[in-house]
Amino acid sequence: MATLIDGRTVAKEVNKNTAERVKRLANEGIVPGLAVILVGDDPASKIYTRMKDKKAKKLGIHSVLSTYPEDIRQDELLHDIRRFNADENINGILIQEPLPKHLDGDKLLNAIDPGKDVDGFHPFNVGCLYNNVNVNYPVSCTPRGIMTLLKHYRVKLDGARALVIGRSILVGKPMAALLENANATVTVANSHTQNLTELTKQADILIVAAGVKHLITGEMVKQGAVVIDVGMHRLADKTLTGDVDFDSVAPVAKMITPVPGGVGPMTIASLMEQTVDLTEWSHNG
Numbered sequence: 001m002a003t004l005i006d007g008r009t010v011a012k013e014v015n016k017n018t019a020e021r022v023k024r025l026a027n028e029g030i031v032p033g034l035a036v037i038l039v040g041d042d043p044a045s046k047i048y049t050r051m052k053d054k055k056a057k058k059l060g061i062h063s064v065l066s067t068y069p070e071d072i073r074q075d076e077l078l079h080d081i082r083r084f085n086a087d088e089n090i091n092g093i094l095i096q097e098p099l100p101k102h103l104d105g106d107k108l109l110n111a112i113d114p115g116k117d118v119d120g121f122h123p124f125n126v127g128c129l130y131n132n133v134n135v136n137y138p139v140s141c142t143p144r145g146i147m148t149l150l151k152h153y154r155v156k157l158d159g160a161r162a163l164v165i166g167r168s169i170l171v172g173k174p175m176a177a178l179l180e181n182a183n184a185t186v187t188v189a190n191s192h193t194q195n196l197t198e199l200t201k202q203a204d205i206l207i208v209a210a211g212v213k214h215l216i217t218g219e220m221v222k223q224g225a226v227v228i229d230v231g232m233h234r235l236a237d238k239t240l241t242g243d244v245d246f247d248s249v250a251p252v253a254k255m256i257t258p259v260p261g262g263v264g265p266m267t268i269a270s271l272m273e274q275t276v277d278l279t280e281w282s283h284n285g
């Protein structure tokens, strides 16, 4: 039976460290600031942005939750992003996804100062990640949290065969780049991939971010693999489940993340950690 990768416990450790760093900054008169931009009434987005706001405040981070109606104009949002760029009390700016269709998300993202891009989505920071450059830059919080989990559980990445299922800017792409930068041999699958099982069977590390409930079952997984489930699906009884069929995969895997309590808590912890990173970098270069 697989070891459970406990995201809640590791997230607590990360948050404790973040709170200590916030205290140290306070001694220098610095308070990290996070601005979260939420457009529209999507219930899930509302819950997540509220969770982020609450956690930030708990850790001593100055948090601004900026909410906008569904029909907000592009230029009005751009104006506010520029205002946050210029605001020295704000170190991190996040635009909650998904955005309404009438908005040009790429243009909005590109308007964020790369030095305040707490989600790591700006092409400048994505370029740093892809080139594995030796400077400080933010990366997407979910893959960053997964890297923290893999490190915490001492999963060997160097030389490992990793399969990332999904190629979104939020999860799949940055995840693949981080694993490659850690010298894993990385394959990335998408919805056009033929014979997925052939690939999953070879993976020592399997990261599943497809958004398809229980896509991965036990017979698809290599014995002794490390399985990370990013997927999140709300069932009729309000419970959460993932892209991995936990019950059939857990007996085959060496380690596995549960949903909830796996990747999710790490995403928020990484966001807080990265807000403090950006604050320190802006003061120390």
Ligand SMILES: NC(=O)C1=CN([C@@H]2O[C@H](COP(=O)(O)OP(=O)(O)OC[C@H]3O[C@@H](n4cnc5c(N)ncnc54)[C@H](OP(=O)(O)O)[C@@H]3O)[C@@H](O)[C@H]2O)C=CC1
Binding pocket: 142, 165, 166, 167, 168, 169, 170, 171, 172, 189, 190, 191, 192, 193, 196, 209, 210, 211, 212, 215, 230, 231, 232, 233, 263, 264, 265, 267
């Ligand atoms: N726990 C957390 O912190 C977070 C959880 N999530 C969850 O993770 C999941 C993925 O999120 P996100 O990356 O934003 O989702 P997207 O829908 O943006 O991307 C899904 C990706 O999976 C690929 N895909 C879909 N079906 C298959 C398939 N059958 N086989 C192989 N690849 C497939 C798609 O391929 P193609 O490109 O060809 O369409 C796409 O690249 C969702 O369930 C989301 O709720 C997301 C962010 C954070």
Ligand SMILES: Nc1nc(=O)c2c([nH]1)NC[C@@H]1CN(c3ccc(C(=O)N[C@@H](CCC(=O)O)C(=O)O)cc3)C=[N+]21
Binding pocket: 048, 094, 095, 096, 097, 098, 119, 141, 142, 232, 240, 259, 260, 261, 262, 263, 264, 265, 267, 268
């Ligand atoms: N710009 C942007 N950045 C994001 O990082 C971003 C986003 N947009 N849009 C949506 C996704 C989703 N996301 C999650 C955060 C926390 C949990 C989380 O804490 N999950 C808990 C359970 C929460 C619950 O019970 O609902 C868990 O898995 O244990 C999940 C998902 C961040 N996202």
